[in-house]
Amino acid sequence: GESVGLHLPTLSVQEGDNSIINCAYSNSASDYFIWYKQESGKGPQFIIDIRSNMDKRQGQRVTVLLNKTVKHLSLQIAATQPGDSAVYFCAENTGYSTLTFGKGTMLLVSP
Amino acid sequence: GAVVSQHPSWVICKSGTSVKIECRSLDFQATTMFWYRQFPKQSLMLMATSNEGSKATYEQGVEKDKFLINHASLTLSTLTVTSAHPEDSSFYICSGIPGTDTQYFGPGTRLTVL
Numbered sequence: 769g770e771s772v773g774l775h776l777p778t779l780s781v782q783e784g785d786n787s788i789i790n791c792a793y794s795n796s797a798s799d800y801f802i803w804y805k806q807e808s809g810k811g812p813q814f815i816i817d818i819r820s821n822m823d824k825r826q827g828q829r830v831t832v833l834l835n836k837t838v839k840h841l842s843l844q845i846a847a848t849q850p851g852d853s854a855v856y857f858c859a860e861n862t863g864y865s866t867l868t869f870g871k872g873t874m875l876l877v878s879p
Numbered sequence: 880g881a882v883v884s885q886h887p888s889w890v891i892c893k894s895g896t897s898v899k900i901e902c903r904s905l906d907f908q909a910t911t912m913f914w915y916r917q918f919p920k921q922s923l924m925l926m927a928t929s930n931e932g933s934k935a936t937y938e939q940g941v942e943k944d945k946f947l948i949n950h951a952s953l954t955l956s957t958l959t960v961t962s963a964h965p966e967d968s969s970f971y972i973c974s975g976i977p978g979t980d981t982q983y984f985g986p987g988t989r990l991t992v993l
Binding site for chain 1: 883911928976979982986989
């Protein structure tokens with residue numbers, strides 16, 4: 769059922785700063801990872817993905833880093849803008865295209 | 880990216896009634912769709928995997944008789960919450976896979992059971 773009083777980890781930054789959001793994943797056999805952005809009341813939006821044979825992938829203003837040794841994933845957002853404010857989830861492909869989502873991080877960007 | 884729609888975007892119903900939520904892939908065919916639920920300030924929890932033309936696969940702890948899934952075509956999956964109760968109030972989100980692994984999500988349906 770619904771839990772009361774949960775608080776998402778929050779990262780607060782100023783507009784123009786670079787943001788780094790971290791994620792620890794659980795399954796060492798996972799071979800595909802995705803970052804999603806979710807704005808309030810909306811479904812998750814694909815940002816960037818990376819496969820396990822890579823350790824870095826860049827998109828427009830975003831970079832994902834993968835460290836398989838410590839099972840760690842990070843999302844870097846350059847020149848963060850107020851429109852980047854949202855909850856960010858990492859997700860790992862645990863088999864048959866099934867995704868397991870991380871707990872999420874709320875990014876707050878102040879002008 | 881691929882586009883997934885959901886209908887309705889929000890619904891309020893009385894306890895004991897059933898509610899149907901539709902998930903459509905608008906620009907791709909989806910042999911597999913997924914249904915998630917999300918409580919406030921929490922992550923997405925997979926409920927079931929919907930396969931076109933066959934029975935859905937439910938995650939542990941999800942009652943298949945309560946959450947009926949029908950994937951009758953390559954562009955439509957439906958989730959019916961039967962005999963809904965207040966504890967079923969949640970944000971329900973579906974997704975589809977247009978290519979290999981990447982899931983694209985619908986906008987979600989907010990269900991409130993009074």
